[in-house]
Amino acid sequence: MRIGEVAQRSGVSVRALRYYEEQGLLHSERSPGGQRHYADAAVDRVRFIQNLYAAGLGSKAVLRILPCMDHGVLTDEMQDRLLAERARVQAQLEELTATRDKLDDVIRAGQAYRADPSAPARCAVAS
Amino acid sequence: MRIGEVAQRSGVSVRALRYYEEQGLLHSERSPGGQRHYADAAVDRVRFIQNLYAAGLGSKAVLRILPCMDHGVLTDEMQDRLLAERARVQAQLEELTATRDKLDDVIRAGQAYRADPSAPARCAVAS
DNA sequence: CTAGGACCTGACGCCGACGTCAGGGTCAAG
DNA sequence: CTTGACCCTGACGTCGGCGTCAGGTCCTAG
Numbered sequence: 001m002r003i004g005e006v007a008q009r010s011g012v013s014v015r016a017l018r019y020y021e022e023q024g025l026l027h028s029e030r031s032p033g034g035q036r037h038y039a040d041a042a043v044d045r046v047r048f049i050q051n052l053y054a055a056g057l058g059s060k061a062v063l064r065i066l067p068c069m070d071h072g073v074l075t076d077e078m079q080d081r082l083l084a085e086r087a088r089v090q091a092q093l094e095e096l097t098a099t100r101d102k103l104d105d106v107i108r109a110g111q112a113y114r115a116d117p118s119a120p121a122r123c124a125v126a127s
Numbered sequence: 128m129r130i131g132e133v134a135q136r137s138g139v140s141v142r143a144l145r146y147y148e149e150q151g152l153l154h155s156e157r158s159p160g161g162q163r164h165y166a167d168a169a170v171d172r173v174r175f176i177q178n179l180y181a182a183g184l185g186s187k188a189v190l191r192i193l194p195c196m197d198h199g200v201l202t203d204e205m206q207d208r209l210l211a212e213r214a215r216v217q218a219q220l221e222e223l224t225a226t227r228d229k230l231d232d233v234i235r236a237g238q239a240y241r242a243d244p245s246a247p248a249r250c251a252v253a254s
Numbered sequence: 255c256t257a258g259g260a261c262c263t264g265a266c267g268c269c270g271a272c273g274t275c276a277g278g279g280t281c282a283a284g
Numbered sequence: 285c286t287t288g289a290c291c292c293t294g295a296c297g298t299c300g301g302c303g304t305c306a307g308g309t310c311c312t313a314g
Contacts, residue, residue: 002290002291003290003291004289004290004291012272013272013273014291015271015272015273015274016271016272016273018292018293019271019272023271031280031281032280033279033280033281033291033292034279034280034291034292034293035279035280035281035290035291035292036291036292048226048229051222051225051226051229052226053271054219054222054223054226055223055226055227058269058270058271059270059271065233068233068237069233072236072237072240073237073240074234074237074238074240074241078237079234079237079238082230082233082234082237083234085230086227086230086231086234089223089226089227089230090227092181092223093220093223093224093227095178095181096181096182096216096219096220096223097220098178099178099179099181099182099216100182100213100216100217100220102175102178103209103212103213103216104213106192106195106196106209107201107206107209107210107213109199110195110199110200110201110205110206110209111201111206113199113200113201114201129260129261130260130261131260131261139302140302140303141260141261142301142302142303142304143301143302143303145262145263146301146302150301158310158311159310160261160262160309160310160311161261161262161263161309161310162260162261162262162309162310162311163261163262180301185299185300185301186300186301
């Protein structure tokens with residue numbers, strides 16, 4: 001499939017796909033005329049890349065992680081990196097959970113205030 | 128307390144605090160000489176701002192959310208925004224969880240390979 | 255009174271992950 | 285063979301969240 005279809009299926013822009021290739025994150029075969037052609041698996045790969053970006057990893061970190069998806073092989077160094085990134089993601093998860101809960105607090109406090117404006121007003125900003 | 132102490136306690140840079148003020152996220156009283164002075168609550172506020180940033184909200188979104196922390200009052204519009212942002216955070220949480228699990232898959236597959244390199248190698252890249 | 259550490263206001267720099275524009279080639283259908 | 289959709293390679297633009305430097309002020313201790 002060509003780049004436009006990959007873009008559509010994976011939900012990212014054509015420009016982004018070319019950027020990924022530029023960064024060494026995504027490979028393509030070329031037609032005689034120079035156009036990129038991708039295997040079906042590229043779509044999932046792109047989605048995974050997006051996930052890693054969303055998890056706060058930069059393209060360098062992604063570049064360090066992706067090879068083991070290709071080979072299924074894990075050097076000591078790779079394993080360390082993967083574990084380190086896993087830890088980072090886990091930490092992010094916990095922070096995010098706390099933030100969500102805090103948002104819930106604010107929402108609840110506001111609703112309580114709306115129900116009874118004379119009640120104790122301020123919501124806790126406590127950490 | 129002055130800006131340096133707030134910075135230290137909240138774990139962000141002095142520059143960042145001035146930036147927050149510039150964006151209308153954080154208020155300070157000024158000494159006669161022009162130096163910023165903060166209430167103790169500023170530290171928690173700053174941490175919360177950081178959390179919201181980490182949750183992927185831009186300063187505009189944060190600016191829309193913070194007022195209700197100050198007043199404890201919730202207009203219809205504010206409530207909608209809060210709920211919307213909560214939903215976004217929740218979605219992020221779920222994506223992140225999936226990403227973490229996928230990382231675990233990769234790690235496990237790699238370890239299995241190391242234990243027995245002749246075993247079925249590739250790990251799943253499936254969405 | 256003086257030193258030196260903390261603070262002030264601009265204002266420019268940076269970096270990643272693309273957006274966007276220009277100018278031109280490719281390719282399948284009719 | 286032509287058309288029109290899709291694709292190509294540069295190369296510059298953007299935007300947020302600060303970092304950093306310059307040149308000057310404040311304030312507290314001794």
